[in-house]
Every structure is written in structure tokens, then in C-alpha cells.
Amino acid sequence: MNIVVCVKQVPDTWSEKKLNPADNTLDRGATDPVMNEMDEYAVEEALRLQEASGGEVTVLCMGPESATETVRKALSMGADKAIHVLDDGLHGSDALATSLALSKALGTTSYDLVLLGSESSDARMSVIPAMLAERLGLPQLTFAKEVTVAADGGSVTIKRLTDEGYQVVEASLPAVVSVVEKINEPRYPSFKGIMAAKKKPVETLSLADLGVDGGDVGTAGASSAVESFETAPPRQAGTVVKDEGDGTVGAQKLVEFLAGKKFV
Amino acid sequence: MPDFRLDDDLEALRKTVAEFAHEVVAPVIGDFYEREEFPYDIVRQMGEMGLFGLPFPEEYGGMGGDYFALCVTLEELARVDSSVAITLEAAVSLGAMPIYRFGTEAQKREWLPALCAGEALGAFGLTEPAGGSDAGATQSTARLDGDSWVINGTKAFITNAGTDITSVITVTAVTGESGARKEISSIIVPAGTPGLTVGKKYSKVGWNASDTRELSFVDVRVPAANLVGEQGRGYAQFLSILDEGRIAIAALGVGLAQGCLDESLRYSREREAFGAPIATNQAIAFKLADMEVRAHTARLAYYDAAARMTRGEPFKRQAAIAKLYSSQVAVDNAREATQIHGGYGFMNEFPVARMWRDAKVLEIGEGTSEVQRMLIARDLGVDGP
Numbered sequence: 001m002n003i004v005v006c007v008k009q010v011p012d013t014w015s016e017k018k019l020n021p022a023d024n025t026l027d028r029g030a031t032d033p034v035m036n037e038m039d040e041y042a043v044e045e046a047l048r049l050q051e052a053s054g055g056e057v058t059v060l061c062m063g064p065e066s067a068t069e070t071v072r073k074a075l076s077m078g079a080d081k082a083i084h085v086l087d088d089g090l091h092g093s094d095a096l097a098t099s100l101a102l103s104k105a106l107g108t109t110s111y112d113l114v115l116l117g118s119e120s121s122d123a124r125m126s127v128i129p130a131m132l133a134e135r136l137g138l139p140q141l142t143f144a145k146e147v148t149v150a151a152d153g154g155s156v157t158i159k160r161l162t163d164e165g166y167q168v169v170e171a172s173l174p175a176v177v178s179v180v181e182k183i184n185e186p187r188y189p190s191f192k193g194i195m196a197a198k199k200k201p202v203e204t205l206s207l208a209d210l211g212v213d214g215g216d217v218g219t220a221g222a223s224s225a226v227e228s229f230e231t232a233p234p235r236q237a238g239t240v241v242k243d244e245g246d247g248t249v250g251a252q253k254l255v256e257f258l259a260g261k262k263f264v
Numbered sequence: 265m266p267d268f269r270l271d272d273d274l275e276a277l278r279k280t281v282a283e284f285a286h287e288v289v290a291p292v293i294g295d296f297y298e299r300e301e302f303p304y305d306i307v308r309q310m311g312e313m314g315l316f317g318l319p320f321p322e323e324y325g326g327m328g329g330d331y332f333a334l335c336v337t338l339e340e341l342a343r344v345d346s347s348v349a350i351t352l353e354a355a356v357s358l359g360a361m362p363i364y365r366f367g368t369e370a371q372k373r374e375w376l377p378a379l380c381a382g383e384a385l386g387a388f389g390l391t392e393p394a395g396g397s398d399a400g401a402t403q404s405t406a407r408l409d410g411d412s413w414v415i416n417g418t419k420a421f422i423t424n425a426g427t428d429i430t431s432v433i434t435v436t437a438v439t440g441e442s443g444a445r446k447e448i449s450s451i452i453v454p455a456g457t458p459g460l461t462v463g464k465k466y467s468k469v470g471w472n473a474s475d476t477r478e479l480s481f482v483d484v485r486v487p488a489a490n491l492v493g494e495q496g497r498g499y500a501q502f503l504s505i506l507d508e509g510r511i512a513i514a515a516l517g518v519g520l521a522q523g524c525l526d527e528s529l530r531y532s533r534e535r536e537a538f539g540a541p542i543a544t545n546q547a548i549a550f551k552l553a554d555m556e557v558r559a560h561t562a563r564l565a566y567y568d569a570a571a572r573m574t575r576g577e578p579f580k581r582q583a584a585i586a587k588l589y590s591s592q593v594a595v596d597n598a599r600e601a602t603q604i605h606g607g608y609g610f611m612n613e614f615p616v617a618r619m620w621r622d623a624k625v626l627e628i629g630e631g632t633s634e635v636q637r638m639l640i641a642r643d644l645g646v647d648g649p
Contacts, residue, residue, distance in 0.1 A: 072276065073276075076276065076280075187312070188280050188283065188284050188309075188312075188313045189276070189280050189313075190312075190313050190314035190327060191273075191277050191313075191314050191315075191318055191327040191328075191329050191333060192314055192322070192327045192328060194273055194276045194277055194280070195273055195327075195328065195329075197276075198272075198273070
């Protein structure tokens with residue numbers, strides 16, 4: 001079974017992010033770039049599925065030159081090869097344009113399963129898996145906390161995380177599956193993996209290679225735009241829940257708060 | 265043009281280890297330290313990443329890297345915690361390295377795969393209660409009795425000697441005399457050999473999540489084939505092992521010095537006094553600048569020594585310089601970091617307190633600062649006694 005994992009390079013989750021005032025896009029130079037954390041789980045899942053049933057794992061990444069580092073990390077974790085969609089014309093692409101480029105890139109290779117993280121830690125729109133499935137005309141299974149591929153390789157079943165628990169959803173292959181952090185614990189690349197990654201094939205594709213019109217992607221083709229931005233206000237003081245002594249009033253309020261936020 | 269930056273592979277390794285240290289080690293190591301408990305699960309994960317096999321060839325289960333890769337890894341670990349860093353350092357450069365460098369093919373095949381995987385730990389029994397720097401003063405003895413060595417003596421301050429996964433201890437012992445000089449040899453003693461008693465854990469000032477023990481040998485019998493390298497070459501062997509180990513300890517010192525700066529930068533930007541972050545006070549800012557200068561220059565020193573060593577050039581003097589200087593800057597940075605943290609710096613829950621306690625031993629272990637100066641002076645041609 002051949003698996004393609006989509007990975008995105010994002011600013012380090014813990015660093016302070018800045019937007020570039022010139023075109024209201026992310027200032028990628030201002031922070032350390034890393035692989036989107038949720039995508040690490042997708043890579044790990046792909047590798048585990050491969051260990052169980054063979055086939056090839058291909059990494060697909062759309063991003064600037066610096067994203068080669070993210071591609072290499074996925075390869076050093078154990079993926080076999082990579083496709084890097086790299087074109088200056090992609091700068092400023094929104095989710096629709098990104099899904100277009102990714103779907104065209106997927107058209108250049110054969111696959112049974114497309115895996116992605118459920119969201120990226122920068123934009124956090126969580127729409128790419130759905131858009132991609134729609135463009136490819138494939139079933140989409142989202143928010144998977146467990147993925148099982150049928151022994152005959154004909155279908156995939158997931159446990160789909162919901163607020164209350166999980167749903168069991170099945171689809172025929174090929175399919176697009178997005179995963180959540182609960183699914184596994186991503187491995188750290190070994191030094192052997194790091195060394196091996198250098199020798200693995202990385203195919204770089206431009207918009208022309210994909211047959212994508214420059215007007216459909218990038219800032220020009222964006223159907224949404226950031227009009228303005230401002231820095232987040234400083235954090236407000238929290239709410240203090242006073243307990244009246246017997247524990248019940250305070251506990252009740254805490255439970256209500258946690259349930260309201262869907263923490264419990 | 266000399267270039268003191270890491271190449272892509274080492275930089276990727278450095279980032280991976282840094283991530284591991286922050287995500288896996290940092291959140292839990294303070295509790296292990298407090299309880300003086302060995303972090304088996306962290307060691308297991310380091311093993312899975314291949315850290316214990318870094319400088320060894322793949323045929324023995326290693327990663328096919330070099331000593332530079334080990335040093336970069338040690339620096340990033342020590343930047344967060346020295347106990348796990350010294351556990352790795354001792355396991356690789358003192359435990360497995362003598363077997364790899366001087367052992368027979370059979371010894372390598374028997375011991376190295378599990379050591380490289382981190383599933384087993386090796387220890388090196390050199391120091392004795394009555395002799396550290398003067399390693400030639402070894403009192404432990406090994407005599408050949410038929411097909412066996414019979415070992416008697418005591419070893420002190422041995423890292424990784426008493427963990428649940430310690431598999432092997434290479435010990436140095438007097439095996440004869442040639443003229444006035446003692447003839448010293450290295451011998452492999454499997455853990456659990458009858459007559460080998462592993463003492464209880466020392467109560468240490470620092471490195472509290474690492475395993476350090478006294479070992480006593482009473483008529484410990486091992487096969488004659490357990491001799492490592494040539495008989496009588498033990499002294500020369502451990503001197504060369506210690507030369508390499510000094511670069512590793514230097515990397516540990518740089519990591520600790522850098523960790524002190526990391527913590528101090530974060531704290532002094534957040535902590536306010538008299539209406540402004542304390543980092544805006546020149547008294548603090550200059551301390552931070554000095555800490556950066558020390559960490560940076562010490563790093564260059566160990567990079568130079570490690571590069572010479574991996575190129576196969578002489579590196580004795582550079583290793584001694586790197587070890588001497590980086591252990592000194594580790595102590596200096598730890599002292600300043602604690603000062604910057606004020607009262608919190610004296611609280612064990614703050615990483616800088618742990619770093620302050622861990623720093624001092626770097627000026628002592630694997631050759632004291634005095635021994636380093638002696639080596640450097642000797643190499644300059646101004647010989648002592």
C-alpha cells in the first residue's frame with residue numbers, strides 16, 4: 001500500500017509569530033521553522049502502516065526553499081521519498097489554492113491513502129483535508145485517533161474523535177485521512193535516519209510542472225485576504241471562583257466552566 | 265577557510281536531540297533528580313534514537329557516526345540536564361569505547377550491539393578510593409590462575425556501575441611489574457560475576473539522576489579471554505580513552521553553560537524589579553553577555569578538539585584546553601545564572617539550581633583542572649615531575 005503524507009512547515013509553535021505588514025502574510029524569517037506538529041503524527045502513522053503492510057511512504061510538501069528542512073525531517077523519520085512543490089508564485093496562497101496545488105501534485109504519483117495532520121499550528125483552519133478530498137473526488141475521514149487498513153487493502157476504518165467520544169467510520173481506498181495527536185507518539189529521527197535522508201529522492205515540482213495557472217494560486221489567486229491585523233491584547237486577569245467552605249459551590253462552578261469549554 | 269559551523273547532518277542531529285531534551289527530558293528530570301532515581305524510560309528512548317551507538321560502525325549495531333556527533337548530542341542534552349548527559353557520555357566513551365577500540369572481534373560482537381542500542385550500559389572501573397588523577401597508582405590486582413583472571417580490589421565513583429541494565433564493567437588492574445613500573449591491564453567483568461559487589465549509590469552534590477557506585481572485587485574470576493587488548497597495555501589504553509573523553513566532558517560543560525544562559529535570558533526578560541524586566545539593567549545584561557562569550561568560546565574550543573580527533577590528527581593539547589576551559593565556564597555561568605535568579609536560584613525546583621550543583625564536578629571528573637594544566641604545560645615543553 002502506497003501512502004502519501006502531506007506535511008507543512010510552520011513557525012515554531014512556541015515562538016512569537018509576526019505578520020509582515022507589507023502584504024499581511026506570515027513573516028517566516030522572524031521565527032524558527034519546524035514541521036507542523038500534527039503532521040509529525042501523520043508521518044508516524046504512515047510509517048507504522050508501512051511497517052505493518054509494506055508499500056512506500058511519500059512525503060508531499062508545499063512551501064518555500066526553507067521547507068526542505070521539514071521534508072528532510074520526514075525522510076529522516078523513515079519516509080522513502082518526497083515531492084516538494086516549490087514556486088515563488090505560491091507565496092500568499094490561501095487554503096483553496098493550497099488544496100489545488102496539492103491535488104495536482106498528488107496527480108503525479110500513485111497512492112492508496114493520503115494522510116495529513118488535522119490542522120496546522122499557524123493558520124489552524126483545518127480545511128485542507130476536506131478540500132483536498134473534494135478536489136480528488138475521494139472519501140474523507142477526518143480527526144482519526146486510530147487508523148486500520150483492511151487486510152485486503154480495499155478499505156480503511158478510523159475512530160473519528162468527537163467531543164463526546166468517537167465514531168467508527170469506514171471508506172473504500174483510496175481515501176484522504178486526517179489524524180489527531182491522540183493517534184500515536186511520533187518517533188525522533190535516529191542519526192542513521194538523518195544520514196540516510198540525504199540520499200533519498202526529492203522531486204521538486206513548479207507550478208508549470210503541475211500545470212497550475214499562476215493566477216489561481218498565491219496572493220493573486222487568493223479568495224480570502226487578511227485585511228488588517230493587530231497584536232493580541234495582553235492576557236486579562238482570570239476568574240477567581242470562591243469556595244464557600246463546604247466545597248460544593250466552587251466545585252459546581254469549576255465543573256460548569258470545564259464542561260462549557262469541553263474539557264470534561 | 266576554517267568554518268566553525270556544523271554541517272547539515274550534525275545540525276539535523278543537534279536539532280533532533282534539542283527537541284528530545286525539551287519535550288522528553290525537561291518536563292520530568294527535576295523529579296528524578298529530587299528522588300535520586302535513574303530515568304530508565306528516558307535512557308530507553310535515547311537508545312531507540314541510536315544515541316548510544318553514535319560513534320560506532322553499523323556492523324556492531326552503531327549509527328556509523330563519529331565522536332563529533334556524540335559531542336554535539338552531549339551538549340544539547342546537558343543544555344537541559346547533566347545527569348542524562350553523563351549517563352550517555354560514560355556509557356559510550358568509557359563503557360563501550362574501550363571494548364570497541366581495544367577489544368577482540370569476539371568481545372566486540374558479544375558486548376557492543378546491546379550497548380549501542382542502549383539496552384545495556386557499560387562502565388569503566390579506573391578510579392580507586394586511594395587514586396584518581398594518579399592512575400598509575402592503581403592497587404587493584406588481577407592474577408592469572410589457569411584459564412581465569414582473579415581480580416581483587418576496590419573501584420570508586422564508577423558511573424553506570426549499578427543500574428538494572430548494566431551489563432559489563434571494564435576494570436583496570438595491576439597484572440605484574442616490569443622493573444619498577446607496575447604493569448596495568450584492562451579486563452572485562454560481566455555484571456553479576458560472583459565476588460563483584462556493587463555498593464549502594466553515593467549521596468552526591470549533583471548529577472543526582474545518574475548512577476554512581478563503589479565496586480568491590482573479592483576473588484572475582486573471569487575467563488582469561490576477557491583481557492582487553494594486550495596485557496600490560498591498560499595504562500596506555502585508558503590514557504587515550506581519557507583524552508577522547510575530555511572532549512566529551514567539554515561538550516557537557518558547554519551545554520551546561522549554554523543552558524544557564526538560556527534559563528537566565530528567559531527569567532531576566534520576565535522578572536521585573538523597579539518597574540522593568542531585570543534584563544534591562546546593565547548589571548544583568550553584562551552578566552548575560554559574559555555568559556554568552558564564555559559558552560561560545562568554549563564551544564569553539566571543543567569543536568576544534570573534536571574536529572582534530574575525527575580527522576585522525578593529534579588532539580591531546582586541544583582536548584585538555586577544551587576540558588579545562590569549558591568546565592571553568594560551566595561553573596562561572598552556573599554561579600551567575602543562580603545569582604540572576606536570586607532566591608529562586610537557590611530553590612531546587614529551578615533548573616539553574618540543578619545546573620549549579622552539576623557544574624562543579626566537571627572541574628574534577630575525567631582529569632581535574634590541575635591535571636589538564638599539567639598536560640598542557642607538558643605539551644608546551646615545560647615538564648613537571
